[in-house]
Amino acid sequence: MLSLLIAVIVTAVVFDFINGFHDAANAIATVVSTGVLPIRTAVFIAGIFNFVGAVTGTAVAKTIASGFADPAVVSQTVVLAALIGAIIWNLITWWYGIPSSSSHALVGGLAGAVTAHAGLHAFRWVALVEKVIVPLVVSPTLGFLIAFFVMIALLWIVRRMRPDFVHKGSRRLQLVSACLMALSHGSNDAQKSMGIITLALLAFMAKGHHTGIPEWVLPHGKANEVPYWVILVCAAAIALGTMAGGKKIIKTMGTKIIRISPLQGFAAETSGALTILTASHLGVPVSTTHCINACIMGVGASKRVSAVRWGVAGNIVIAWILTLPLSAAISFVTMVLLRGVG
Template sequence: MVTPILIVIVSLALIFDYTNGFHDAANSIATIVSTKVLTPFQAVVWAAFFNFLVYFFVKDHKVAKTVAKIVVENFITLQVILAGLIAAITWNLITWWFGIPSSSSHTLIGGFAGAGITNALYMGANGFSAVNGSYILTILAYIVLAPVIGLVIGYIVTVIILHICKNARPAVAERWFKRLQLVSSAALSFAHGGNDAQKVMGILYVTVVTAKIIKPGDSMPNWIPLACYSAIALGTLSGGWKIVKTMGSKITKITPLEGVSAETAGAITLFFTEHFGIPVSTTHTITGSIIGVGLTKRLSAVRWGLTINIIWAWVITIPVSAIIAASVFALLSVFVK
């Protein structure tokens, strides 16, 4: 049955997906803008196209299935989902406003889990019994592992490219790397769409199950992936210029060669984690890749003060989102029945 709260949840989920797009647009376009391969407008159109293209190629939504299982079914209500979404949108907008490249993925997961834990406490149960520990531990582990994997691959790819091109004329090499950046940024945008849109798909799937529109275990309705890929692509079209500036120039100076390396490393990491259904942060991954690229020059090429601030934002995202969601759920439990 379609109810007002269901309509609000679906609307907010797509709004979150939209904010995810403009918040994380920087992940796939920052390097290509900073190297002046494309203008900002051309870059967001390019990224948005590949965000949406995933819809036609990815049908087994493993990441969505993982997100859907974060909170134990007995503790999921429409109010829990609504509180989680409000918290996630709030934290996304706060970090976007201050130009902090935090994780849209983790704020959604933190919000959903925080609301579920609060609901369990309201029901007189152990709060942490509301979350599936194995999924949460895997997600927490990849807060560290995703950027480290991106860093290592970024470093290795850069070293290999430098070795292959050591005798090339700089002007010729730069022209080729500018062309290759179109390919690497497209791959990263494709991986970003496939990874991040699926998290909202998982939330919407849980929503329609909780609302008894479909039964647990039923196939995901086709409108969910279509709507999610469309929303994230539209969000990417809006850009996220404050975070683009941070990612594209403030962590380390990026050349076309290094842009190719960082984007390739980020895309490889995201394709790997998506294959295993692990909902990692695109932001964490590409940040690690950019740092790995910077390390091939020298340790001081990376602006470690800014990087440490970014890492602190990563650390607090899940707990802060969970606290916001808990507060929102407490309010909803009074006013929304």
């Protein structure tokens, strides 16, 4: 059982790294596409702020650890199958340059694996609706609207300023907003891996296999408290993954949805960061991908509706809709294949 737990933890760290790699575009697509920073510098800075954001709290991790399934009915194999399903879906969407949600892939994977292991009743579907489905609709909508009105307000503020002054000033502001966006990404996305590792540890303890394991390794205090080593490992993994970057998705988000100016980039990143940080504070595992994409669409629509390439946006929305069921299906099949292990 211990060897299986170690395998689960390693897989979760790999998922966290891929999450950073896959979602690097969330924080830096606009700052790269506007030419404010070269891509190598941007991913390095984003990685640092991802790490900082990841160690700012654990509210989302606690939701993942105990919000969707009872650790008593979860096995290490269930967690492993959930991670494999999420990783496969992330790699598929990365290959095709589709900015899908790593968060929803993980939750969908957990739903599929738990269902295959213990039946439909074992997964908390009400929590899925409240914590995932509703935010799936609400967070991008809010991001779109906030970005739309922030952009209009900014245009009103700079309406009498010289264009070259606005351009230079907004480039500086975009450096700040990109860092804030990277911090918010770490504050939400890194916690998903923290939560899944904590769930694996809780399931390990529930089976009574933790005798002889040092106390600092296991959840402490309250039942779903995240160990400090888990926080640091996951923060480092997502930071390194972000530094590795993902050029295909950066290109899709930064140029294919709409070509944006530094001022628009500042508006999109600031709006996205505010939306995500609020969700992190509330313990809601939102999709940072959905939020920043919606914000980019919002700033584009504030100029004119036709400025947004709605065909590309439509393909992204289809990927959003398919992520939960397809990652669940992959994990369900994986769980069936792994049945009897651990």
